[in-house]
Amino acid sequence: MLAEMMKYKELLYFLVHKEIRVKYRNSFFGFFWSLLEPLGLMVIYTVVFSYILGIDGRGGITIERYPLFILSGLIPWTFFNNAIRGGTRALSSNASLIKKVYFPREIFPTTILLSNLVNFFPAFGLVIAAALAVGHTIHWDMLLLLPFFILVQSAFTMACVLLVSILNVYYRDVEFISNLLLRAWMYLCPIIYPIQFVMQNDNELVRQLADLYLLNPMAVIISLYHSIFYGHNHVIGAGWILYTIAVTIVFFFISWGIFRRLNHRVGEVI
Amino acid sequence: MDAIVVNNLTKHFRKAYDKTLKGFLISLVKREKRYKEFTALNGVSFSVKQGESFAIIGGNGAGKSTLFKVLSGIIRPDSGDVQINGKVAPLIELGAGLNRDLTGAENIRLNCAIFGLNKERIQEVYPKIVEFSELEDFIHTPVKFYSSGMKARLGFSIAIHIDADIILIDEVLAVGDKDFKKKCYAKMEELKNAGKTLVIVSHSLSPLRRICDQGLILDKGQVVDIGDIHTILDKYEQEYDKRKKRKKKLKQKA
Numbered sequence: 001m002l003a004e005m006m007k008y009k010e011l012l013y014f015l016v017h018k019e020i021r022v023k024y025r026n027s028f029f030g031f032f033w034s035l036l037e038p039l040g041l042m043v044i045y046t047v048v049f050s051y052i053l054g055i056d057g058r059g060g061i062t063i064e065r066y067p068l069f070i071l072s073g074l075i076p077w078t079f080f081n082n083a084i085r086g087g088t089r090a091l092s093s094n095a096s097l098i099k100k101v102y103f104p105r106e107i108f109p110t111t112i113l114l115s116n117l118v119n120f121f122p123a124f125g126l127v128i129a130a131a132l133a134v135g136h137t138i139h140w141d142m143l144l145l146l147p148f149f150i151l152v153q154s155a156f157t158m159a160c161v162l163l164v165s166i167l168n169v170y171y172r173d174v175e176f177i178s179n180l181l182l183r184a185w186m187y188l189c190p191i192i193y194p195i196q197f198v199m200q201n202d203n204e205l206v207r208q209l210a211d212l213y214l215l216n217p218m219a220v221i222i223s224l225y226h227s228i229f230y231g232h233n234h235v236i237g238a239g240w241i242l243y244t245i246a247v248t249i250v251f252f253f254i255s256w257g258i259f260r261r262l263n264h265r266v267g268e269v270i
Numbered sequence: 271m272d273a274i275v276v277n278n279l280t281k282h283f284r285k286a287y288d289k290t291l292k293g294f295l296i297s298l299v300k301r302e303k304r305y306k307e308f309t310a311l312n313g314v315s316f317s318v319k320q321g322e323s324f325a326i327i328g329g330n331g332a333g334k335s336t337l338f339k340v341l342s343g344i345i346r347p348d349s350g351d352v353q354i355n356g357k358v359a360p361l362i363e364l365g366a367g368l369n370r371d372l373t374g375a376e377n378i379r380l381n382c383a384i385f386g387l388n389k390e391r392i393q394e395v396y397p398k399i400v401e402f403s404e405l406e407d408f409i410h411t412p413v414k415f416y417s418s419g420m421k422a423r424l425g426f427s428i429a430i431h432i433d434a435d436i437i438l439i440d441e442v443l444a445v446g447d448k449d450f451k452k453k454c455y456a457k458m459e460e461l462k463n464a465g466k467t468l469v470i471v472s473h474s475l476s477p478l479r480r481i482c483d484q485g486l487i488l489d490k491g492q493v494v495d496i497g498d499i500h501t502i503l504d505k506y507e508q509e510y511d512k513r514k515k516r517k518k519k520l521k522q523k524a
Contacts, residue, residue: 007386008383008384010383010386010387010388010389010392011380011383011384011386013383014379014380015380018372018380022371096369096370097369097384098344099344100344100360101342101344101360101381101384102342102343102360103385103386171294173292264346265346267339267345267346268283268345
């Protein structure tokens with residue numbers, strides 16, 4: 001796939017550029033929305049969950065600098081969320097092009113991933129700025145691991161995007177289902193609450209199921225981002241990191257296989 | 271050498287394909303067949319030599335467009351094989367792949383990139399495409415505001431400039447004014463002389479005599495006849511006249 005993509009790098013560049021430009025067309029703040037969106041969400045979640053629900057002092061677990069905590073989890077999640085939302089329509093919205101000329105259709109999901117990745121990078125600057133602003137010392141040595149975390153997350157996201165984009169051509173229900181699942185998925189990740197809430201829960205049942213919690217690769221990935229930008233509030237074992245990498249690789253090849261299989265009829269059903 | 275070899279090509283379509291998950295689940299429970307099959311192409315075989323111009327003729331629903339889409343790689347055949355030696359540029363319905371929201375200039379870049387041209391090459395051919403299309407004044411206007419004639423011009427201009435060895439042309443010359451048509455025919459002859467292979471799908475017959483060498487009549491997904499363009503066209507016209515008369519008679523009786 002990579003070799004084929006290189007052949008079409010000019011097309012990829014064009015489509016990513018177009019995607020980003022179309023997204024912020026007719027908007028006053030333009031590209032700054034990629035920063036304003038997570039900032040706005042940070043304010044909303046802080047008001048609701050910290051001030052109204054008082055989540056940050058519950059069960060003897062205090063979360064210091066709650067806005068920073070929210071932001072450091074929310075930004076990778078927004079990347080994942082937006083990529084999948086865009087991904088469901090990656091093929092179906094380009095029907096006119098797909099019906100007329102042939103070129104590798106993996107280009108469309110790849111475009112979605114790359115354009116969201118481009119939006120993702122400036123947001124990291126925001127987290128670092130926020131961390132410095134609230135007087136948090138960033139673990140600069142951990143920052144070296146950031147590209148690796150981004151790579152794992154991108155591969156996992158790409159696998160999801162490949163799958164939803166091709167399924168949505170056949171059944172438009174996929175778009176609605178995936179939007180709903182994303183909402184549930186977000187609450188199953190340690191974004192608005194720290195992972196200790198699950199690990200040290202008062203409810204015994206929740207504690208018993210806590211091991212299953214990390215089966216969710218996104219939960220592991222978000223925790224890894226926390227460890228860089230927020231601090232070692234809960235160290236994820238190396239075993240879980242290896243597990244996440246393994247799941248990502250297997251899942252990637254499975255969804256790519258499904259994509260190629262279902263791709264055969266895309267030209268006629270789209 | 272043959273530019274295109276098509277061997278025993280068959281393509282079925284699924285009719286009444288239910289696009290919802292609900293429909294899929296219901297038919298799964300009822301254990302009924304989820305679709306009706308419809309044969310669009312049935313055992314089609316032919317070959318086109320390099321540098322030859324080949325016409326595919328047939329009425330509506332004969333399978334011309336399906337064959338066209340199989341040749342350009344958009345649709346996969348169910349059985350049989352298609353061998354294509356060289357780079358194919360399809361030109362379908364008033365300009366292939368013109369994206370409505372993009373301007374003419376952007377569409378040129380997009381289409382060139384789709385056909386794998388690199389940046390330098392795109393910059394090289396861009397002025398040639400603009401010049402040939404005669405759309406200098408409208409090149410920065412979104413394509414959705416173009417007339418069908420303008421779209422056809424742009425589409426044709428792009429297709430002939432992307433260094434393809436095989437050019438597939440579908441009815442595009444039905445639109446566009448007389449002068450542009452003339453220019454297109456001249457360009458097609460020029461391409462032919464340059465050793466490019468042309469495949470033209472059409473039902474306007476007279477221009478085919480000038481450009482094409484070989485022809486194929488398609489009816490209900492099957493090849494009726496292949497041969498020299500003049501014999502093929504004469505045969506097709508006779509058949510066409512007969513059918514017309516028969517229809518008239520039926521009408522008169524009624």
